[in-house]
Amino acid sequence: MADHLFSPLTIRDVTLKNRIAVSPMCMYSSEDGFANDWHLVHLGSRAVGGAGLVVFEASGVEARGRITAGDLGIYKDEHIEDLSHINSFIHKHGSATAMQIAHAGRKASCDLPINGGGPLFPDQGGWQTISASPIPFDEGYTLPHELTIEEIGEVVKAFGQAARRSLEAGFDIVEIHGAHGYLLHEFYSPLSNKRTDTYGGSFENRTRIVRKVAVEVRKHWPERLPLFIRISATDWTEGGWDIAQSIELAKSLKPLGVDLVDASSGANVPVADIPYGPGYQTAFAEAIRKESQILSGAVGAITSPAQADHIIRTGQADIVLLARELLRDPYWPRRAAKELNQTITPPIQYNRSW
Numbered sequence: 001m002a003d004h005l006f007s008p009l010t011i012r013d014v015t016l017k018n019r020i021a022v023s024p025m026c027m028y029s030s031e032d033g034f035a036n037d038w039h040l041v042h043l044g045s046r047a048v049g050g051a052g053l054v055v056f057e058a059s060g061v062e063a064r065g066r067i068t069a070g071d072l073g074i075y076k077d078e079h080i081e082d083l084s085h086i087n088s089f090i091h092k093h094g095s096a097t098a099m100q101i102a103h104a105g106r107k108a109s110c111d112l113p114i115n116g117g118g119p120l121f122p123d124q125g126g127w128q129t130i131s132a133s134p135i136p137f138d139e140g141y142t143l144p145h146e147l148t149i150e151e152i153g154e155v156v157k158a159f160g161q162a163a164r165r166s167l168e169a170g171f172d173i174v175e176i177h178g179a180h181g182y183l184l185h186e187f188y189s190p191l192s193n194k195r196t197d198t199y200g201g202s203f204e205n206r207t208r209i210v211r212k213v214a215v216e217v218r219k220h221w222p223e224r225l226p227l228f229i230r231i232s233a234t235d236w237t238e239g240g241w242d243i244a245q246s247i248e249l250a251k252s253l254k255p256l257g258v259d260l261v262d263a264s265s266g267a268n269v270p271v272a273d274i275p276y277g278p279g280y281q282t283a284f285a286e287a288i289r290k291e292s293q294i295l296s297g298a299v300g301a302i303t304s305p306a307q308a309d310h311i312i313r314t315g316q317a318d319i320v321l322l323a324r325e326l327l328r329d330p331y332w333p334r335r336a337a338k339e340l341n342q343t344i345t346p347p348i349q350y351n352r353s354w
Helices: 037-046 077-092 150-167 183-188 207-222 243-256 282-291 305-313 322-328 332-339 348-353
Strands: 009-011 014-016 020-021 053-055 096-100 173-178 227-232 259-266 294-297 320-324
Touching: 009 348, 014 096, 020 332, 037 077, 053 173, 077 096, 077 294, 096 150, 150 207, 150 305, 173 207, 183 207, 207 227, 207 243, 227 243, 243 259, 243 282, 259 282, 282 294, 282 322, 305 320, 305 332, 320 322, 322 332
Parallel strands: 020 053, 020 320, 053 096, 096 173, 173 227, 227 259, 259 294, 294 320
Antiparallel strands: 009 014
């Protein structure tokens, strides 16, 4: 029988009970990177709701790698205990967990969205941002520091240490955040990388840091556990990164131990012509899956059970990641099971409602 939305999926030694994943969504509710009761309730509710995989929000591998001071972090060992507590709860309810390890690069040092989300300068409580090249994200943003080759190596090692902490915290999967105009995307996109050394110019050079991060993460992340990466499959801008380059990047990452490409798009430039609509990014997941012979995840404006099920049944992706739809309804997987005539077991505390 063909795979469908409620088919299990085994990757290395981890089996997801279904193909529904909670997409990483920043909650801007941390202090000094620590997880707290909000994260327990927010993420735990999606596990109780029946998602097969719960991906934690983008978590800074360095303090300066956070988008805002309210982001989760995994840049010091003290973060492990609270993350471990949340992992334990989610696992008890049958969901796997993933930690998205991230560095915001030139898009870091911003205010909380509730305050407008604009850039913060050091005299406003912000910090010096970093990037591939000294090009601000937009007018009014700080001029990022161009990383030296030695400093690039330090950032790569920070990703590795974040993977080590993820393992100690009990995560099943690590996802490298290489999308949405954050640091790794800033390197591989020619729109934000104007370097002339071994990290700039050619495709091979611009993607070098991504491969180095994958190798470094695998040094600390055991072979038995899956490794994902989220990329922006296109910049939606002429002269920028595109799907053809994404396919080549995926091909280069698979031998390095990357198991799945989570195919998002955009966000590296402030203005782009994005044809937003239902499943507008799904074709990227399909192309990467077929052309690179690697597992893929579809994300973006996936809202209905029939739509999500169709993506899996037709081989466009191996998992679907839902964000806003799961904010609106943490029990979406249970409603989807009913609509698709699938059986999903409720928590024993909820038996009387089924």
